[in-house]
Amino acid sequence: PKFPLKLYSHQVGGHTPFFWISDKALCKPLNNNERDFYELINKYHHDLNKFLPKYYGVVILKVKKHDNNALKKFIVIEDLTRGFKKPCVLDLKMGTRQHGVFATKKKRLSQERKCELTTSKSIGVRMCGMQVYKTSTDTTIFHNKYQGRNVSKERFSHEILSFFDNGEKLLVHYIPDIIIQLKELYSIVKNLKTFRLYSSSLLLYYDGAWDTKNDTEIHCKKREQYNSEKYNSNDYVTVSCPPSHPNEPDLGYLFGLKNL
Ligand SMILES: Nc1ncnc2c1ncn2[C@@H]1O[C@H](COP(=O)(O)OP(=O)(O)O)[C@@H](O)[C@H]1O
Numbered sequence: 001p002k003f004p005l006k007l008y009s010h011q012v013g014g015h016t017p018f019f020w021i022s023d024k025a026l027c028k029p030l031n032n033n034e035r036d037f038y039e040l041i042n043k044y045h046h047d048l049n050k051f052l053p054k055y056y057g058v059v060i061l062k063v064k065k066h067d068n069n070a071l072k073k074f075i076v077i078e079d080l081t082r083g084f085k086k087p088c089v090l091d092l093k094m095g096t097r098q099h100g101v102f103a104t105k106k107k108r109l110s111q112e113r114k115c116e117l118t119t120s121k122s123i124g125v126r127m128c129g130m131q132v133y134k135t136s137t138d139t140t141i142f143h144n145k146y147q148g149r150n151v152s153k154e155r156f157s158h159e160i161l162s163f164f165d166n167g168e169k170l171l172v173h174y175i176p177d178i179i180i181q182l183k184e185l186y187s188i189v190k191n192l193k194t195f196r197l198y199s200s201s202l203l204l205y206y207d208g209a210w211d212t213k214n215d216t217e218i219h220c221k222k223r224e225q226y227n228s229e230k231y232n233s234n235d236y237v238t239v240s241c242p243p244s245h246p247n248e249p250d251l252g253y254l255f256g257l258k259n260l
């Protein structure tokens with residue numbers, strides 16, 4: 001069927017644009033690691049699903065670009081901001097390491113440098129993008145990933161608080177619930193011994209048009225996955241950048257969660 005894909009307009013981070021495929025779901029350009037991650041979690045680790053958007057599978061769409069039609073693959077995932085009047089979203093890049101297990105040397109060095117220069121290395125999390133609705137001026141403010149990279153370790157908690165600042169007051173009543181959810185996420189990730197969540201985004205979001213305790217939600221989403229059953233220690237020759245502690249859970253991610 002033919003239908004226009006509308007650009008998803010509340011994206012605060014990421015590399016590629018997303019599209020609305022319905023009023024509930026988004027199309028995100030396919031990344032095989034991400035698809036495998038959703039499928040493995042659905043099969044083996046249901047407990048993490050509550051921290052993931054619903055995953056509906058892969059679609060192939062004919063996309064028109066400069067008079068050419070190209071077939072492109074997308075994953076279809078739940079739109080977490082559906083129905084929100086004023087979506088406020090904070091994208092946190094988690095972990096002390098960002099490069100995947102198949103990274104080239106060049107990629108590894110550039111990612112390591114970014115980690116060194118940002119809070120990724122020192123606290124295991126960095127701000128990636130943010131949008132916050134200010135009731136006082138009826139405007140939404142944006143911070144991009146470059147602003148996020150410039151946040152120092154000392155300023156980090158202050159910047160996080162600005163996500164709860166609606167221009168009139170700090171919505172601190174959201175925080176206790178978020179801490180409970182982060183702790184739950186911690187205990188789940190601690191048991192994901194064969195997974196690596198390099199470069200994954202943890203999204204915090206709420207509807208800025210509402211200011212009641214019930215609507216806080218926090219959401220986490222992972223992109224890169226590494227499954228050591230697939231690449232056990234005998235197979236390291238095939239992997240350019242193996243994890244340093246293959247039999248442990250993702251310690252860099254847990255470090256970031258603890259600091260959050
Ligand atoms: N399920 C979702 N619902 C609503 N917004 C989303 C969802 N997933 C991602 N986003 C938005 O898109 C941005 C980029 O998403 P992300 O999955 O981190 O992309 P990438 O894998 O390229 O880093 C996020 O910062 C967020 O604003």
Ligand SMILES: [Mg+2]
Pocket residue numbers: 013014199200201
């Ligand atoms: Mg991301």
